Amino acid sequence: MSPRSRSLPALVAGLLALLGWCHPALAVDPAQLSDPRLQARYEVLIHELRCVQCEDNSLADSDAWIAADLRREIRTMLQQGKTNRQIEDYLVSRYSEFILFKPRYSWRNAWLWSLPALLLAIGVTVAVRLIRQRAALVDQDDSEPT
């Protein structure tokens, strides 16, 4: 082992350790709810909801005004005793299902959810047929082994 390749794992370990520092810097929202249970639900909600302006960020990651306003709205609704489902329903009714990172199951998007299973079934069928065909070819092969 050359000295260079020996230092590589150390470098990787060092970089991974540095990653640990990044996390607190990503937290955009310093707001805290007094009730820790509400705070926990709040954290989950803002990670599952999309910032409607900067569409690839969650509400938790975005420092856009609208994201800050939506977080405030969510805190208010939590304090009013609304359930997560009620909060999500409200936001979906205003911004469409797009605001949920994980779309809901519905007949409209059933094809999307069933597509992986369908593709897997097609793949398995094709594979089984190919293997059977090849096996049949071997059975019929009467040439002398070389």
Next chain:
Amino acid sequence: MKLGRFLIPLGVFALLVLFLAVGLNHSREVGVLKSPLVNHDIPQWELPLLNDPQHRLGSQALKGQWYVLNVWGSWCPACRQEHPVLLKARASSSVRIIGVDWKDDDADANEWLTKLGNPYTDVVSDRAGDTAINLGVAAAPETFLVNPEGVIVYKQVGEVTPRDWQNEFLGRLPPELARSAP
């Protein structure tokens, strides 16, 4: 079997064409949030007038008349682009055009209106931004067309162009509102 060999790639190709066609057709709408509120009652709103906060204007008081609700802010560059279109719209039609000054500073908003001209029949102020959320606003400018029953018949995301004003707004308004008052 020979035929199957030929059909499978053809089928895969047809599927690919289908997916690409759908994708291409949707690409124009990428980034545009389709509001679930269109063709539904506008959520109840009521906001203080920008320069007369004692008085409020809202969906309840506006029942029975057509109005345009334009969400803007003096901080919003696209609103500046849109502004001349609104000025012209105001001059050439008699529909009520209400400006919602969104998350703005009153002084900045007034400076904008005096410097660039005021295209609005009424200006209300949404300082906190909760009315905007209730209306499903994601980014300024957004413009709603509301009918006398209080139903949002059209919503424009992004700036209104002269063509949009002609086709999407005037096209939906009764003829007496689509031209300037005599």
